[in-house]
Amino acid sequence: MSNEFVHSVTVPRIYKITADIVRRVREDGASLKTLIYEKKHPNVAGIYGLAVNTLQALPQLDQLFDKTQILTEQPRLNPWLARVLITELLWRKRCLKNRSKPVLTVLAYENKLREESINLGYIETFVDHKDKVKRPRYVRVNTLLLTVEEAISFFQQDGWQLLPKSTTYSSYLQSLSQLSKPYFIQDLHIPEILAFPSSTIFHDHSGYRDGKLILQDKASSLPVHLLNPISGSTVLDMCAAPGMKTTHVAAKLQNNGKVYAVEIDAKRFKILITQLEKTHALCVEPLNQDVLTLDPKLYSYVEYILVDPTCSGSGIIDRPKQSDMDGMPEPKRLKNLQSFQVYLLRYALFNFPNAKRIIYSTCSLHPEENEEVVDEVLANVGNAYRLLPVRQLLKNNWTNFSSKKYNCGDLCLYSKPNDDFCNGFFVAVFERNFDVILPKCKLKGGNEYMNLIETNLNIKKDDMAKTFAHQQEKCEKKKKKKKKKKKEEKEIISMNNEQMKISADIVEFKVLDVDSKIKAKSKKEEFEKIDVCNDSFNFNYKVLNESKDIQKETLDVMEMKKSRKKRKSKHENIFQELIMTKKEQTKEIEIELPKIKKKKENKEIKIDKIQQVEIESGKNCNWTIKEEEKK
C-alpha cells in the first residue's frame, strides 16, 4: 500500500494529472502533448501550462527541496505533486485554495519556500513572463549611418522627449517600467540602444526602412556589447543569421576591420545578406556554410568570436508558438541542443589560436543550454581560457547572473524578462590566457555532428547537402587525382610489360636466330651465342629497371607474372610443336642465367634457368624461363 496521505478532501484532479504527466515526461522522456491528450481532461490548456511551468522550474524546485527539507520532513508528500503545487503557489496563481492534505502541507512551508526562492534569485523568472512583461520597444541606432546624438535629435523633432539618464540600474529599471508616450530613454549599458513605450510601432518608420534604426531587443545587443571588439580587428560570427549581432559588430568596428559571418541555412543566409546591405555593413564577409567546415588555418588571425547557436528560445517573450511545446522543449530536445552547443563552443575555443575574447550566448533560460554548456567546455580548456565576471564588465549595474551551483559560478549574465524588461538571455565571456598553451581537442565524428545539426536546426536535407557540397567536391577532386595517378602507374606498368615482352621476343628471336646459324657448330660455340642472348636479355631488363621506381605496388609483380605466364605458354607451345616435328634430333643444354635483382622494390626476380634449351640438330632452339620471386 502507498505511503502517501489518505485524506477526505481530495487533491484537485488537475494537479494529480499534471504531477503524473510531469513525472513521465521527465523520467520516461514521454511526449507532453501525447500524455495530455491521453488524459482526456477537459482543461487541456490549464494542464499544459502548469506542466510546462513545472518542467521549466525543475532545477529550482530541486534546490528548494534541498533548502527547505520539505520532502525529508514530509515523507508522505508525493514529490511530483509537491513540485506542481509549489509551482502553482510561487509562480502561477500564487495561492492554493484547496484544503487537501498535500496542499495544506505545502502551504505550511509557504514562507520558507518564498524566502529560499528569493535567496536563490528565482522569483518571477521562469513562469508566465510572456503574459506579464510589458517590454519596451527597443531600437538600436545603426551608428554606421547616423550617430546616437543625431538619432535622438531626430526623435525629438518627431515629438519624443528624452528622459534624463539614470545613474543606477534600479533607477533605470524604475524609469523603464513607467515608460509611456511621449518619453523615451537611452539605455544605461548600451548607449546606442533607445527604449520606447511598448506599444510604439516603428515598422513604418523611414529610419527603420533605410537601415538607420534596427529593431533589436536590448538582451540580444548584450553579447556584442560585451565582446567589445576594437576598431581594426577581425571577428568571426559563427552563427550569423539574421544578422543582428553581425551588423552590431560592424557598427562597433565602424566598418574598420573584418567580420566573417557564417550561416549554415540557405534561406536564413539570404536574410543575412539583405540585412548587411540594408545596414551598410561593408566590412562583413558572409559565408553560407557550416562553420565547422571552415579551415581554421585560414582564419587563424581571428581575434574575437561570437558563438550564438540555435537554442530552445525559451527566453524570447514574443516568440511565436513552437510546434509542440511553447517555451519548454522536451528533455530530449534540450539534451540534443546542449550537445550541439557544446560542440560549437568547443570548436571556437580550441581552433583559433589568436582569439582573445569569445562570447557564448543563447536566448534560453534553461541551465542545460547555458551553465551546463559552459561548465562542460571549461572542463576541457584548462587554464587556457577564463570566464570574465560580467558583473564587473557592467560596472556592478546588473542583477541576474548564472547560478553558483555550477562551476562557472555567477560569472555569466542572465537577462530575465520580469526583472530586466527584455528577453531572457544568457551570456558568457571567455578570455584567452596566452600564457597557457591551448590544449588540443579533437571534435567527435562527423555523423554525430550531422545528426545534431539536423535535429536542432530543422534544416532540410538538401540545404545540408548544399552546405557540404564544397567538402564533397574536394573529396571528389582528391579521388579523381588518385584515380588518375593509378591510371598513369598502370600505363607505365603495361609499357614495361610491353618492354618485357619485346625483350623476351628479342631474346627469343636471337635464340632462334642463333639456333638456325649454329646447326653444325660445337657445343662450346653454341654456349657463346646464347650468352649473347643473355646479354641482350639483361640489357632489356635494365631498361625495365629504369622505370621500376614507379612500380611500387604488388600489382606490377602480378602483371609481370601474368605476361610471363603468357610467354611461357607461348614458348611451351612452340616447344611442343618443335618436339612433335623434330623429335629425333634434339640435344639438351642447360644454361644458368644470372639473378636479376630489383632492389628498390625489395623483390627479387630470379631468372632461374633457361631450362632445356633444346637444340634440334641444326634447325631449332627453344627455351623456358622459370621465375621466382622473393619478397
Ligand SMILES: C[S@@+](CC[C@H](N)C(=O)[O-])C[C@H]1O[C@@H](n2cnc3c(N)ncnc32)[C@H](O)[C@@H]1O
Ligand atoms: C540563434 S541564431 C543566431 C542569431 C544571430 N546571431 C543574430 O544575432 O541575428 C542561430 C543561427 O545559427 C545558425 N547555425 C547553426 N549551426 C550552424 C553552423 N554549424 N554553422 C553556421 N551556422 C549555424 C542557424 O541556422 C541560425 O541561423
